[in-house]
Amino acid sequence: MFGHATPIRMTSHKSGPLSGQADVPGDKSISHRSLILGALAVGETVITGLLEGEDVLDTARAMRAFGAEVTRDEAGTWHVHGVGVGGFCEPENVIDCGNSGTGVRLIMGAMATCPITATFTGDASLNKRPMARVTDPLALFGAQAVGRTGGRLPMTIVGAANPVPVRYTVPVPSAQVKSAVLFAGLNAPGQTVVIEQEATRDHTERMLAGFGAEIVTQETDEGRVITLTGQPELIPQTIVVPRDPSSAAFPVCAAIITPGSDVLVPNIGLNPTRAGLFTTLREMGADLSYENPREEGGEPVADLRARFSPDLKGIEVPPARAASMIDEYPVLSVVAGFAQGKTVMLGVKELRVKESDRIEAMAAGLRAGGVEVEDGPDWWIVTGLGHGNVPGGQTCASHLDHRIAMSFMVMGMATQSPVSVDDAGPIATSFPIFEDLMAGLGADIRRD
Numbered sequence: 001m002f003g004h005a006t007p008i009r010m011t012s013h014k015s016g017p018l019s020g021q022a023d024v025p026g027d028k029s030i031s032h033r034s035l036i037l038g039a040l041a042v043g044e045t046v047i048t049g050l051l052e053g054e055d056v057l058d059t060a061r062a063m064r065a066f067g068a069e070v071t072r073d074e075a076g077t078w079h080v081h082g083v084g085v086g087g088f089c090e091p092e093n094v095i096d097c098g099n100s101g102t103g104v105r106l107i108m109g110a111m112a113t114c115p116i117t118a119t120f121t122g123d124a125s126l127n128k129r130p131m132a133r134v135t136d137p138l139a140l141f142g143a144q145a146v147g148r149t150g151g152r153l154p155m156t157i158v159g160a161a162n163p164v165p166v167r168y169t170v171p172v173p174s175a176q177v178k179s180a181v182l183f184a185g186l187n188a189p190g191q192t193v194v195i196e197q198e199a200t201r202d203h204t205e206r207m208l209a210g211f212g213a214e215i216v217t218q219e220t221d222e223g224r225v226i227t228l229t230g231q232p233e234l235i236p237q238t239i240v241v242p243r244d245p246s247s248a249a250f251p252v253c254a255a256i257i258t259p260g261s262d263v264l265v266p267n268i269g270l271n272p273t274r275a276g277l278f279t280t281l282r283e284m285g286a287d288l289s290y291e292n293p294r295e296e297g298g299e300p301v302a303d304l305r306a307r308f309s310p311d312l313k314g315i316e317v318p319p320a321r322a323a324s325m326i327d328e329y330p331v332l333s334v335v336a337g338f339a340q341g342k343t344v345m346l347g348v349k350e351l352r353v354k355e356s357d358r359i360e361a362m363a364a365g366l367r368a369g370g371v372e373v374e375d376g377p378d379w380w381i382v383t384g385l386g387h388g389n390v391p392g393g394q395t396c397a398s399h400l401d402h403r404i405a406m407s408f409m410v411m412g413m414a415t416q417s418p419v420s421v422d423d424a425g426p427i428a429t430s431f432p433i434f435e436d437l438m439a440g441l442g443a444d445i446r447r448d
């Protein structure tokens with residue numbers, strides 16, 4: 001857990017043109033799910049391209065604590081010997097999920113229908129985040145949860161000894177909640193049904209089908225109705241983790257705002273449940289193209305080519321797109337600062353319960369750097385100053401939030417004066433090679 005380490009102050013100085021190829025690491029969402037599903041299969045799952053960021057490493061440790069054998073072969077190649085659905089053993093110690101909402105919520109789901117008890121904790125950021133959104137549906141299976149006031153970690157889950165299947169409509173657009181319910185449904189007899197009104201990332205559904213579970217998704221007037229048949233024997237898989245579009249967002253946005261840049265970010269998944277940022281950037285007038293479009297592992301994939309785009313304009317980002325780019329709003333708000341006019345972002349209240357309140361964190365740092373931001377409970381508006389006109393010169397608080405830290409490092413590449421963050425340590429949760437990768441493209445980021 002990095003959360004208690006000495007803060008790493010970092011400053012991004014005005015950059016010359018960024019150029020070259022940015023090989024971003026494996027997808028964080030798919031990496032967590034690969035380890036958890038590998039642990040629930042019978043036999044050996046082999047994973048290549050696993051993201052070796054802190055969040056995922058915490059999930060790997062957790063899977064060991066629940067009885068799976070998890071080993072690292074070489075960089076990115078991992079082996080998981082699973083214990084089978086319902087085969088988790090009781091951990092001897094508290095499970096520390098560090099900074100990871102995905103890790104803790106998915107693992108709670110996976111253990112909630114096993115007859116075991118586990119206690120979960122995290123860093124100062126994770127221990128502030130709401131868990132009732134997961135423990136409420138888990139209670140319907142028969143699991144019990146006792147946590148701190150307001151449904152916060154540390155929290156103990158007593159798994160259901162005789163779980164029953166559930167039918168549950170997810171009240172917030174959250175792939176983590178959906179996935180927790182589906183993972184719990186794995187060890188309940190009969191059919192568990194999850195209904196989501198807004199489509200969120202569908203990696204869990206795709207991967208459960210890949211591991212041999214019976215899972216059907218129907219688009220209905222009620223929304224997406226996902227039906228999982230419980231107690232399957234999951235078949236171990238060989239998984240090649242695609243590169244993370246949420247990490248690709250940083251070199252892409254950096255190239256778009258930095259004069260003279262031309263950057264290639266190869267092999268990025270363009271699953272429509274993840275690709276909203278790229279659509280938005282193109283609507284803003286960004287020079288972003290999809291080269292060599294193809295299908296890999298049933299997913300649309302392309303090489304992204306991003307070039308400096310001097311004539312960006314503000315747009316309205318529709319609420320229906322929010323789930324498909326939920327982690328990308330912080331860096332979008334930076335790009336919006338360099339556009340002409342207002343960028344209006346609607347339907348984004350989930351941003352307030354991430355690693356930080358991301359609207360508040362970005363608004364504070366952008367305002368300190370000379371950019372006007374208005375915000376309300378589930379919307380915010382950034383009024384751009386146009387290319388070359390953003391003052392910068394501020395130090396921003398990262399609030400233990402990797403995406404806030406990286407977004408402000410991108411901002412500093414094109415502001416008149418350098419931009420600093422008080423602690424860039426959290427970047428290691430999702431993008432441990434960020435500094436080296438950006439330096440390789442020509443960025444001037446320094447530890448102070």
Ligand SMILES: O=C(O)C1=C[C@@H](OP(=O)(O)O)[C@@H](O)[C@H](O)C1
Pocket residue numbers: 028029030101102173174175176177179201326327350
């Ligand atoms: O399921 C996942 O892997 C994730 C879902 C999203 O969270 P919510 O489900 O809470 O929106 C996203 O913000 C997070 O980074 C990863």
Ligand SMILES: C=C(OP(=O)(O)O)C(=O)O
Pocket residue numbers: 028099100101102103327354355403430
């Ligand atoms: C919200 C995020 O992650 P998590 O919820 O897993 O902490 C993120 O990576 O932006």
